[in-house]
Amino acid sequence: MNHIVEIDNLRKVYKGFTLDNISLNIPKDSILGLIGPNGAGKTTTIKILMDMIQPQSGSVRIFGMDHRKNIKHVRNRVGYVGEEQHFYGDKTVAWTGKFVSEFFDNWDTNMFQKLLTDFTISRTKKTKELSKGTKVKLSLAIALSHNPELMILDEPTAGLDPVIRREVLELLRTFPEDGNKSVIISSHITDDITRIADYVAFLIEGKIALSEPKDELLSKWKRIHYKDGALEDRISNTLTSQKTHMFGNSGITMDYPALKEVIAEGVAREEIKVENVDLDDVLIALVKGE
């Protein structure tokens, strides 16, 4: 089993929204960034993985097992941080830790205590008194304290201040280094995904628009700036997100290696410039579908 998660043809229909034939495989020892605008289906997909929502069709295998038939086992090995954090508000952080610890086979109390200290979370505070950022950190501390093999995080950095956001991302980036561990993280903040992901999947209007290793994707997608007449029409017509401005024209190619040779002369004459794109550009190009 080379994939820690195998998603096959997931379909979930809501009034006004359909998650349509989602198929994805997530390799071991990797971080998958699930990118998409709000309402694209990221949370629905993640909730299906956690069996909080049932799909109309399709299947999910996690750790090689049908996740619904083995949900207890799966949740035991998955660290989950949802887009909203729910705790019993009148209970303290210490109570919450003790309560959840009894459900997990591999709970590590020392690690939980260490994470509370590292994240500066007061043990005696009631969870309703915690800020949004601290609630996310508490969720993360719980998710990490039972030694999960897979972390599933739904927009964990939304609403966090930059310092905490960086801490959280750093923690996730190093998570697979222990071996055989993976992370699925959804976000519409592409910066976060760029920072940590090995693979990216773009979810647009309920469909997987693109799924590739991040570095491969960024090596193929480039913005081409060119002066009038510097690019043949057959090439410029293949560019997306085309713009014309006073300095010339630009557009994004999805297959730069195939163009590299063809435009080499233009680049040498400085009539054509090639610029790296970021995941934001890719997302916008996919959303606008230009």
Place this chain on the structure above:
Amino acid sequence: MWKIMKKNVNVFVFYFVFVASLIVILKLITGNEITTAFMIIAGILVFLLVFASTFTNEQYEEKNKGYAFLDTLPVTAREIVEAKFALVLLAVGLCVGLLVILFSLSASAPETIAIAQSYVLFMGVVCLILAGVNYIGIFALGYTKFLIFVGSGWLALGFVPVIIMKTYQGRMDYLKETVLNFYAGIDWLVVIPSALVVYFVLMLVAAKVRHLKSA
């Protein structure tokens, strides 16, 4: 299951201690004989225990989005529902058990004791079934919406004694005899296992409803 039960057990303990104290005080006031008033109040207290504790717990779950929290843990929807049902069963069992023992210690005639015991057992069975139905309603509609239905139901129930009095006007002795015969005639060796089976089926339905609602 105990892991989930113990989260809710405090509320049940609070109401049980409250109800048990009231029963003991009532017993001290009414003396060694079983009176009709004691029986009726004891029955109401069983209702109070089950409904107040269940509704308090469910209000708490809704307020804190407790089910959303529990759904992130390695526990199935069915185990959560089982824990809820087990706690109600335990509370009803303890309360009815306490009353059955108290009645057996009274100085009333054996027939009166048997009828009183039969009455509280009957109330216990009714409470169990209603609690099961309540949970299905709560899982289907959510606590707040269901509370409106229950409130309307209780309001309607308030008219039942009036209707009975009106129907049996001038024949109250006949009514009393019919009711006493009903309690005396219940075969508990059949009714208790049957009630438990119904309760178990309601639990399965509640688990299914909760699972479907989460979809």
